[in-house]
Structures are given as structure tokens and as C-alpha cells.
Amino acid sequence: MVEAARVLDVIDLVPTFNSDDVAGYAARYADASTAELVAGVLADLEGRVAAVSSFGAESAVLLHLIAAIDKAIPVVFVNTQKMFGETLAYRDELAERLGLTDLRVHRPDPFTLAARDATSLRWSFDPDGCCAIRKVEPLRRALAPFDAWLSGRKGFQGATRTALPRFELDEGRLKINPLADWDKGRLDNYFAQHDLPRHPLERHGFASIGCMPCTSTVSPGEDPRAGRWRGWDKTECGIHGEAHDPAF
Numbered sequence: 001m002v003e004a005a006r007v008l009d010v011i012d013l014v015p016t017f018n019s020d021d022v023a024g025y026a027a028r029y030a031d032a033s034t035a036e037l038v039a040g041v042l043a044d045l046e047g048r049v050a051a052v053s054s055f056g057a058e059s060a061v062l063l064h065l066i067a068a069i070d071k072a073i074p075v076v077f078v079n080t081q082k083m084f085g086e087t088l089a090y091r092d093e094l095a096e097r098l099g100l101t102d103l104r105v106h107r108p109d110p111f112t113l114a115a116r117d118a119t120s121l122r123w124s125f126d127p128d129g130c131c132a133i134r135k136v137e138p139l140r141r142a143l144a145p146f147d148a149w150l151s152g153r154k155g156f157q158g159a160t161r162t163a164l165p166r167f168e169l170d171e172g173r174l175k176i177n178p179l180a181d182w183d184k185g186r187l188d189n190y191f192a193q194h195d196l197p198r199h200p201l202e203r204h205g206f207a208s209i210g211c212m213p214c215t216s217t218v219s220p221g222e223d224p225r226a227g228r229w230r231g232w233d234k235t236e237c238g239i240h241g242e243a244h245d246p247a248f
């Protein structure tokens with residue numbers, strides 16, 4: 001616990017944006033296409049914005065939109081050290097294919113892991129606590145140099161993501177969801193149109209892909225995120241505003 005607190009305390013959380021700023025961005029880009037929005041915010045926030053990607057089932061779309069504008073945008077990937085090997089291979093394949101030049105891989109703090117997850121089994125009895133030290137804290141650390149970040153979330157992905165706005169406030173940062181109103185059909189068309197590679201686990205029934213111990217296949221007609229933390233009353237990892245210590 002001491003080690004975890006030490007890591008969290010040194011993360012500088014200086015608010016840059018407020019709710020009025022978020023409303024202003026939402027109004028300014030209300031009628032913009034997705035490509036116009038991405039181009040606009042990358043220009044507005046040059047040097048202050050990163051993309052965060054899990055290199056999961058549909059991550060290629062947002063990364064392709066970004067790379068079409070600027071291949072040097074920092075792309076943050078948190079390796080929880082519980083990832084599928086297929087995800088790591090897909091990450092490297094996609095980054096190479098899109099020509100991304102600033103892929104930043106962040107990992108959990110080793111002192112925190114030693115103190116709070118020495119057996120590497122915390123996911124099995126306290127998934128919120130596990131996400132906190134393996135996802136939330138590394139992402140906070142990764143985002144410390146930035147005022148804004150782009151997320152690939154979509155509104156159709158599950159009950160907790162309906163009515164997802166394009167812009168949100170996240171601990172004083174601007175969080176941008178360019179794909180908020182995209183549906184599965186539009187994503188699939190984009191993959192086909194741009195000949196983008198699919199995550200290799202999709203063909204095996206994985207619709208939403210996170211850490212290996214907490215991801216299972218879904219049946220036809222099931223919520224795409226139903227295979228995440230199956231059997232637990234948990235739908236998000238915490239980086240998207242779910243309340244739990246320390247609040248991925």
C-alpha cells in the first residue's frame with residue numbers, strides 16, 4: 001500500500017480543462033465528421049494530446065484515422081503484463097503497418113506489484129484492485145505530460161457506454177471519443193475499405209479483448225463486452241470514470 005501511494009502521489013494532476021471547455025469543444029465540433037474532428041483536435045492540441053489504445057478488437061480504426069493526419073502522435077499502450085500474446089503481436093503489426101513513430105508502452109510499477117499482487121492472482125479475487133494497479137496507475141503516469149487524450153470507445157459497446165459524448169472531462173484533461181457514435185457496421189466497413197488487419201482473436205469469438213484472465217468469448221447476440229470480467233459485477237476497468245480505487 002505504501003508503495004502504491006508513493007507512485008500515485010508523484011503524479012501531477014493539474015487541471016487544464018473545465019466543463020465549460022468541454023461544452024465549447026462539443027459545440028465547435030457538433031457538425032464535424034469524425035475525420036474533421038480528429039484533424040481539428042490534433043491541430044488545436046498539438047504537443048498536448050496523446051492517443052490511448054488497447055490494440056483490441058476495433059482499435060485499428062481510430063489509429064488509422066490518426067495516422068492519416070500525423071504518424072508521430074504519441075500512442076500510449078498499457079501492458080498490464082496480463083495481456084494475450086496475440087494482442088502484443090497485433091500491436092506491433094498494426095503500429096508497423098500504420099507507420100506510428102511514437103508508441104509508448106507503460107507497465108505497472110514493480111514495487112506496487114510486489115506489495116499488492118505478489119502472487120499475480122489479484123485478478124481472481126479483487127479485479128477492481130488489480131485494474132487499479134495494472135491499468136489505472138500506469139495510465140495516469142503515461143498521461144502526466146498531456147492535457148488531452150483520444151479514446152477509441154464507442155457508444156454501442158455496452159450498457160455503460162450508451163449516449164457516450166464526443167468530449168468529456170477526465171481529471172482536468174479533455175478526453176476525446178471520436179468514434180462515440182459509430183456502430184459495428186460502420187467499423188466493419190472502415191476495416192474493409194482500408195484493408196485493415198483484424199485482431200487475431202476476433203475469429204475465435206472474442207468481441208472485446210482485454211487481459212487474458214478476464215476476457216472470454218461471447219455468443220452471437222450477446223453484448224460485445226459481456227466476455228469481460230464474466231461472473232463479476234464489473235463492466236469497466238476504471239480508466240473511463242468508474243468509481244473505485246484509485247479511480248483504466
Ligand code: SF4
Nearest residue numbers: 127130131134211214
Ligand atoms: S482486466 Fe483483469 S488482469 Fe487485467 S488489470 Fe483488470 S483485473 Fe487485472
